[in-house]
Amino acid sequence: MAEVWMVASGQDHEGLNRVKLMFDNELAARQMVDKIDEFRVLHDWSCQEASEGRISWDDVKPASMDLPDGTRFFVGQWTHIESFPIRSE
Numbered sequence: 001m002a003e004v005w006m007v008a009s010g011q012d013h014e015g016l017n018r019v020k021l022m023f024d025n026e027l028a029a030r031q032m033v034d035k036i037d038e039f040r041v042l043h044d045w046s047c048q049e050a051s052e053g054r055i056s057w058d059d060v061k062p063a064s065m066d067l068p069d070g071t072r073f074f075v076g077q078w079t080h081i082e083s084f085p086i087r088s089e
Contacts, residue, residue, distance in 0.1 A: 002086040005029035009036060009076030017074050021067075026083065033079050039065050040075040 005023040010016045023029040039061075046061040065073045 003083045005083050007032050008080045011076050033081050036079050
Protein backbone atom coordinates (compact mmCIF):
# COMPACT_ATOMS: atom_id res chain seq x y z
CA MET A 1 0.00 0.00 0.00
CA ALA A 2 1.31 3.43 -0.93
CA GLU A 3 1.81 6.16 1.66
CA VAL A 4 2.09 9.91 1.79
CA TRP A 5 4.23 11.54 4.46
CA MET A 6 3.26 14.81 6.14
CA VAL A 7 5.76 17.09 7.86
CA ALA A 8 4.53 19.99 9.98
CA SER A 9 5.78 22.17 12.78
CA GLY A 10 3.83 23.35 15.76
CA GLN A 11 3.60 25.33 18.93
CA ASP A 12 2.55 24.04 22.33
CA HIS A 13 -0.23 26.61 22.66
CA GLU A 14 -1.52 26.45 19.06
CA GLY A 15 -0.90 22.92 17.79
CA LEU A 16 0.14 22.30 14.19
CA ASN A 17 0.91 25.31 12.03
CA ARG A 18 -1.06 26.03 8.88
CA VAL A 19 1.60 25.01 6.33
CA LYS A 20 2.13 21.26 6.02
CA LEU A 21 4.61 19.63 3.65
CA MET A 22 3.76 16.40 1.84
CA PHE A 23 6.25 13.80 0.57
CA ASP A 24 5.85 10.54 -1.29
CA ASN A 25 8.55 8.72 0.66
CA GLU A 26 9.85 8.50 4.21
CA LEU A 27 13.46 9.38 3.39
CA ALA A 28 12.54 12.73 1.84
CA ALA A 29 10.22 13.53 4.74
CA ARG A 30 12.87 12.70 7.34
CA GLN A 31 15.48 14.76 5.49
CA MET A 32 13.11 17.75 5.64
CA VAL A 33 12.54 17.15 9.36
CA ASP A 34 16.32 17.32 9.86
CA LYS A 35 16.53 20.61 7.93
CA ILE A 36 13.67 22.12 9.95
CA ASP A 37 15.21 21.00 13.23
CA GLU A 38 18.64 22.42 12.25
CA PHE A 39 17.00 25.72 11.28
CA ARG A 40 15.16 25.84 14.63
CA VAL A 41 18.38 25.19 16.58
CA LEU A 42 20.06 28.14 14.84
CA HIS A 43 17.07 30.39 15.52
CA ASP A 44 16.87 29.36 19.18
CA TRP A 45 20.63 29.77 19.63
CA SER A 46 20.60 33.25 18.12
CA CYS A 47 17.66 34.26 20.36
CA GLN A 48 19.63 33.08 23.40
CA GLU A 49 22.73 34.96 22.26
CA ALA A 50 20.70 38.16 21.77
CA SER A 51 19.00 37.82 25.16
CA GLU A 52 22.43 37.58 26.78
CA GLY A 53 23.71 40.62 24.85
CA ARG A 54 26.26 38.72 22.76
CA ILE A 55 24.64 39.68 19.45
CA SER A 56 22.17 42.32 18.35
CA TRP A 57 18.47 41.43 18.08
CA ASP A 58 18.82 42.53 14.44
CA ASP A 59 21.13 39.55 13.91
CA VAL A 60 18.68 36.93 15.23
CA LYS A 61 18.02 34.21 12.68
CA PRO A 62 14.45 34.20 11.30
CA ALA A 63 11.81 31.79 12.64
CA SER A 64 10.58 30.96 9.12
CA MET A 65 12.30 29.05 6.34
CA ASP A 66 11.85 30.12 2.72
CA LEU A 67 11.27 26.95 0.70
CA PRO A 68 12.34 26.65 -2.97
CA ASP A 69 8.72 27.04 -4.17
CA GLY A 70 8.40 30.39 -2.36
CA THR A 71 6.44 29.03 0.61
CA ARG A 72 7.36 30.39 4.04
CA PHE A 73 7.51 27.63 6.64
CA PHE A 74 7.41 28.68 10.32
CA VAL A 75 9.62 26.30 12.30
CA GLY A 76 7.63 26.49 15.56
CA GLN A 77 8.70 24.74 18.76
CA TRP A 78 8.61 21.16 17.47
CA THR A 79 8.36 19.13 14.27
CA HIS A 80 5.76 16.46 13.53
CA ILE A 81 6.03 13.70 10.92
CA GLU A 82 3.28 11.23 10.11
CA SER A 83 2.44 8.79 7.32
CA PHE A 84 -0.99 8.22 5.84
CA PRO A 85 -1.96 5.28 3.65
CA ILE A 86 -3.25 6.04 0.17
CA ARG A 87 -6.27 3.94 -0.69
CA SER A 88 -7.43 3.45 -4.22
CA GLU A 89 -10.90 2.23 -5.00
